[in-house]
Amino acid sequence: MTVRVTVGQVAVADDRAANLAxxxxxxxxxxxxxxxxxxxxxxxxxxxxxxxGSEHAEPLDGPFVTALRRHAREHGVAVVAGTTLPGSGSVGPTGRQRAVNAVVGVDATGALAGVYRKVHLYDAFGFRESDLLEPGPADAPPLTLRVGDLTFGVITCYDLRFPESARRVVDAGADAIVVPAAWVAGPLKAEHWRTLLQARAIENTVVVLGVGMAGTGVTGRSTLVGPDGVVGLELGEAPEYRTVDLDAEALAAVRERNPSLANRRYAVVPRDTPPR
Structure with missing residues (x-):
């Protein structure tokens, strides 16, 4: 009933060959x-x-996703990983075509299980991700990946600040929420990261796995939070691999004691356009 998960808190380069390695x-x-x-x-x-931006983009049949699929098949290990895809041709304020911040799920046979295109772009704390990237459709089907006895749902980085994003993947059947991130460093940012991961776990009675990028300007601090809000794993800022076992029976026991999902009276409905 357990699923073994390896957290890859890695440093990512602006170099395709280095990232494939x-x-x-x-x-x-x-x-x-x-x-x-x-x-x-x-x-x-x-x-x-x-x-x-667009200079980092490559299609789903490009070298990066192809490598993910090959390694998944060869090792029999499923993977969730962030990538950048070509956009629709929309142009940002800089005059450059915008790309798409995406996360792919690949199963242990190497099949592409799905793609999540980041809905909430990081236009905050002095950054404007939307200058270079276009958002994914809010009403797209959530990305979920079944691994063993657990279903993993995917959101990305800044999405963590929007509880509706997490609730929507839980409504799609997620037992665990995966949050790949390049969480930008800054005052209180590490504290926000930890607090929000705990909140999403408690309010949804799910396991939350926040996997941060290591390196200059980002926080690292990959964190596992159980459905009861207890932090079971928390890394530092340096690159590191850590492995944890998730227990489907333990998750079910927490949900039995705390049936908040069953008791709720509101549903999450995507908006066509963001509120002003």
């Missing part, structure tokens, strides 16, 4: 401990502190 190393680490699922951060295919 990082992916190979991460899969090797997961396979050595016989993990069922590997989680890599947001923008795992390429990252630049000044922004990620």
């Amino acid at each position: 990082m992916v190979a190393d991460a899969f090797g680490a997961a396979a050595r401990v016989r993990s069922d699922l590997l989680i890599l951060p947001e923008y795992a295919s390429g990252y630049h502190r000044q922004g990620v």
Whole structure:
């Protein structure tokens, strides 16, 4: 009844070849401990502190996702990882075509299980992600990935600040929420990260796995929170692999004691356009 998960808190370069080597190393680490699922951060295919845009984008049949699928098949390990996809052709205020911040799920056979296109772009704390990226549709079906006895739902980084995003993947059947992130460092940012991960776990009675990118300008601090809000794993800022076992029976026991999902009286309905 347990699912073994390897958290890959990795540093990501602005170099495609280096990131492909990082992916190979991460899969090797997961396979050595016989993990069922590997989680890599947001923008795992390429990252630049000044922004990620169309120059980092590649299609789903490009080298990065192809490598994920190959390693998943060879090692028998499912993976969730951030990437950047080409956009629809929309142009941002800089005059450049915008790309899409995405997360892919690949099962242990190497099949592409689905894609989540980040809905909430990081236009906060002095950053404007929407200058270079276009948001995914709010009404797109949630990305979920079944691994063993658990269903993992996916949101990304800034989405964590919007409880509706987490609730929507729980409504789609998620027992655990995966949050790949490149959580930008700054005053109180690490505190916000930890608090929000705990809140999403408690209010949804799910396991929450926040997997942060390591490196300059980001916080790292990958964190596992149980459905009771207890922090079971919390890394520092340096690159590191850690592996945890998730127990479906323990999750069910928490939900029996705390039936808040069954007791709620409101549903989450996506908006066509964000409120002004």
